[in-house]
Amino acid sequence: MTASPIQAGTQGTGADETVGGICPYLGTPGDASQQEEWHTYTAVLDASPYRIQVGDLVSLTGKDYTPGATVEFVWYSVEGHYDVRDHTEFIGQRYAPTTQVVAMAVANDAGEIRASFVTPVDFGGPHDIRARVDRIEVSQSGVLLTPTWEISSVEGPVGADIEIHVEGIDYRTSINTWHVLWDNHYMGMMTGVTTRGVATARFRAAGPAGKHYIAIWNNSYQSTPYLAFFRSPFRDQFEVPIEFVYNVTADNGLPPVSKDDFSAADNPWPVETVGAATLKLSPDRCYVGDAVTLTGAHFPPNTAVDVYWRTAAGDRVNVGGITEYQGRLGTVRTSAAGELSFDFVAPDDLGGSHRMEVKAGEELLAPTCLVIMPKLLSCTSKVKAGEKIHVHLHGTGWSTYENTYAATWDNSYIGYACGFSTQGDMQFHFTATGAPGTHLLDLYPTIYKGADEMPKVYSLPQLTYADDHPERKTPAFRLAVEITE
Amino acid sequence: MERNKVLRVAAGTMALASVPVLTAACGGDDNNSNATATTPPQTSGTSAQVQTQATANAIQLFVDSDTVRGSKNLPTGSADGCVQSNLYAKNEQVVFRIRVYDPVSGKQLTADDLESVLVTLKDGTKLDPATYGAHPKTEPNESFWTAAWVIPSNYPTGSVDYTIAAKAKDGRTGTFTQLHFAASAMLAVTDQVRPIIPPTPKP
Numbered sequence: 242m243t244a245s246p247i248q249a250g251t252q253g254t255g256a257d258e259t260v261g262g263i264c265p266y267l268g269t270p271g272d273a274s275q276q277e278e279w280h281t282y283t284a285v286l287d288a289s290p291y292r293i294q295v296g297d298l299v300s301l302t303g304k305d306y307t308p309g310a311t312v313e314f315v316w317y318s319v320e321g322h323y324d325v326r327d328h329t330e331f332i333g334q335r336y337a338p339t340t341q342v343v344a345m346a347v348a349n350d351a352g353e354i355r356a357s358f359v360t361p362v363d364f365g366g367p368h369d370i371r372a373r374v375d376r377i378e379v380s381q382s383g384v385l386l387t388p389t390w391e392i393s394s395v396e397g398p399v400g401a402d403i404e405i406h407v408e409g410i411d412y413r414t415s416i417n418t419w420h421v422l423w424d425n426h427y428m429g430m431m432t433g434v435t436t437r438g439v440a441t442a443r444f445r446a447a448g449p450a451g452k453h454y455i456a457i458w459n460n461s462y463q464s465t466p467y468l469a470f471f472r473s474p475f476r477d478q479f480e481v482p483i484e485f486v487y488n489v490t491a492d493n494g495l496p497p498v499s500k501d502d503f504s505a506a507d508n509p510w511p512v513e514t515v516g517a518a519t520l521k522l523s524p525d526r527c528y529v530g531d532a533v534t535l536t537g538a539h540f541p542p543n544t545a546v547d548v549y550w551r552t553a554a555g556d557r558v559n560v561g562g563i564t565e566y567q568g569r570l571g572t573v574r575t576s577a578a579g580e581l582s583f584d585f586v587a588p589d590d591l592g593g594s595h596r597m598e599v600k601a602g603e604e605l606l607a608p609t610c611l612v613i614m615p616k617l618l619s620c621t622s623k624v625k626a627g628e629k630i631h632v633h634l635h636g637t638g639w640s641t642y643e644n645t646y647a648a649t650w651d652n653s654y655i656g657y658a659c660g661f662s663t664q665g666d667m668q669f670h671f672t673a674t675g676a677p678g679t680h681l682l683d684l685y686p687t688i689y690k691g692a693d694e695m696p697k698v699y700s701l702p703q704l705t706y707a708d709d710h711p712e713r714k715t716p717a718f719r720l721a722v723e724i725t726e
Numbered sequence: 727m728e729r730n731k732v733l734r735v736a737a738g739t740m741a742l743a744s745v746p747v748l749t750a751a752c753g754g755d756d757n758n759s760n761a762t763a764t765t766p767p768q769t770s771g772t773s774a775q776v777q778t779q780a781t782a783n784a785i786q787l788f789v790d791s792d793t794v795r796g797s798k799n800l801p802t803g804s805a806d807g808c809v810q811s812n813l814y815a816k817n818e819q820v821v822f823r824i825r826v827y828d829p830v831s832g833k834q835l836t837a838d839d840l841e842s843v844l845v846t847l848k849d850g851t852k853l854d855p856a857t858y859g860a861h862p863k864t865e866p867n868e869s870f871w872t873a874a875w876v877i878p879s880n881y882p883t884g885s886v887d888y889t890i891a892a893k894a895k896d897g898r899t900g901t902f903t904q905l906h907f908a909a910s911a912m913l914a915v916t917d918q919v920r921p922i923i924p925p926t927p928k929p
Contacts (some may be wrong), residue, residue, distance in 0.1 A: 279848050283880075286882065381883075382882055382883050383884030383885070383917075384916075474811075
């Protein structure tokens with residue numbers, strides 16, 4: 242059996258190929274705001290009020306405009322995205338400037354303007370509002386957008402779903418990470434990087450019955466709440482902490498085990514076009530052990546071709562690092578019409594996108610990608626306090642945003658587990674604690690590590706995983722354990 | 727399925743390879759210090775080519791800057807003076823701290839080397855030329871260039887773009903231009919108006 246080397250730079254090399262000479266924090270080199278021409282402001286613009294929230298009405302007044310001039314009011318903001326190198330290595334958050342016209346007015350004979358607009362759903366933080374006449378900015382004002390918070394419900398039984406929704410998370414990375422405490426136990430973090438400052442934390446009500454206290458704190462510099470925020474340099478930006486009280490009404494027994502079904506969005510990585518040959522996988526996303534059929538067309542007729550599967554092995558904690566492998570799944574002969582059909586079983590391997598290649602000898606004819614999705618194999622459901630709880634998943638990934646799951650026990654973060662060095666087979670054990678009754682075990686997606694030191698969002702339960710996880714929408718697992726007498 | 731090793735990636739090599747270049751381009755600070763070279767540094771080529779380019783760039787100066795709150799209109803005894811910040815109330819004093827370097831030798835350039843260091847705001851306002859000196863006046867201290875600006879009470883709320891132009895006595899020049907990115911957020915003026923405190927009459 243032979244295998245072709247993977248060309249350096251095509252995947253997982255870590256080679257510097259996207260940056261150099263420009264600031265890495267800028268999303269789009271050479272965007273408009275970087276090239277804008279400076280003009281001395283010739284008019285006056287006032288925006289009121291200064292502190293606003295999403296949906297608030299902002300009034301604009303001004304003077305010294307050319308009578309009869311049509312004035313556009315431009316809202317300055319940013320768009321965010323996660324920078325992930327080679328689809329696998331998390332770098333950090335990146336933002337690019339954006340603008341939108343939020344209101345227009347015509348200056349009256351005295352050169353005055355008056356307009357208003359509803360604050361758009363957007364990042365929190367300072368936003369410029371600039372008046373523009375004939376594409377030239379003639380005046381400026383600004384507002385400070387602060388976050389708004391709401392909780393989906395304030396009572397329910399053990400295991401009830403709870404959502405905390407926020408609009409207006411700041412775009413400044415120094416204050417854009419929020420941490421949620423449940424009864425003063427760390428539960429997880431909230432981010433809104435790719436969602437314009439909108440985030441929804443999803444978790445469940447943990448017992449016992451009675452009142453439970455939720456507090457949401459801010460801190461980007463460390464991965465914990467900063468408790469003295471009211472005296473911090475950012476104390477004037479927004480209120481901290483945000484607090485809710487949740488009443489757990491009853492323990493009705495174990496809620497069903499569940500997992501988010503994000504399969505519809507779990508698309509394989511795109512592949513390049515090599516030649517005329519095309520491939521199709523059915524399905525193109527599946528679990529370990531599922532039957533898969535690879536079909537192809539426009540291949541050389543009556544030719545034996547090899548089907549290859551690419552994967553990785555290793556870890557990110559030893560000097561050996563990560564090794565990529567390519568192995569042959571089998572050989573198939575194309576038809577006289579240049580078509581092929583190849584049945585195989587999804588390998589017991591790492592989760593995530595696996596590149597597949599069909600080759601004739603050393604010649605690559607066509608690539609494609611198959612996604613392995615994570616699956617729960619088993620979890621202890623009944624145990625006495627002091628005994629071990631065993632959790633077993635497979636199909637967990639190897640990239641920095643899907644290689645680990647963070648576990649909370651009754652909404653208290655207890656640690657994370659990785660399945661990379663065991664080819665996607667993740668197992669961990671811990672001791673059951675607590676009074677007899679229902680106890681919750683939740684497994685949240687994480688960002689294992691990244692190049693940026695700040696914000697410190699690493700190896701924490703990402704409660705906002707459903708909307709703002711890097712690269713791949715990754716499911717959470719909702720488990721429960723009964724502790725008996 | 728058989729496996730053949732085809733590529734090895736050493737652990738810990740995933741960091742940005744061109745960090746030194748990026749640090750130079752961004753000022754290396756996540757608050758508000760963002761310098762841009764007039765010509766982007768070269769990131770590839772042989773050592774000889776890089777050296778040639780570096781020599782060519784030697785006509786340019788590296789300008790680094792941040793801002794701290796000055797003492798004007800702060801109450802007596804306030805701890806806010808000389809604290810790094812990029813958000814200012816009206817009537818507060820912005821002090822631009824500026825360091826100018828020879829990009830080849832790394833030497834910080836002083837009043838003996840530079841003809842002028844000028845700060846210009848987006849609205850065209852030109853601040854009094856920066857001066858070189860020790861801060862604070864008593865040791866332990868550090869020397870750099872400073873220019874000050876008291877934000878007028880009627881100044882527009884919002885971001886304040888600015889440039890800093892340094893000119894050496896030997897003709898070399900360098901420019902700092904503030905970039906817009908969320909990690910730093912730019913220098914900005916809030917809607918707060920700090921009361922003006924008249925200077926204390928000297929006895």
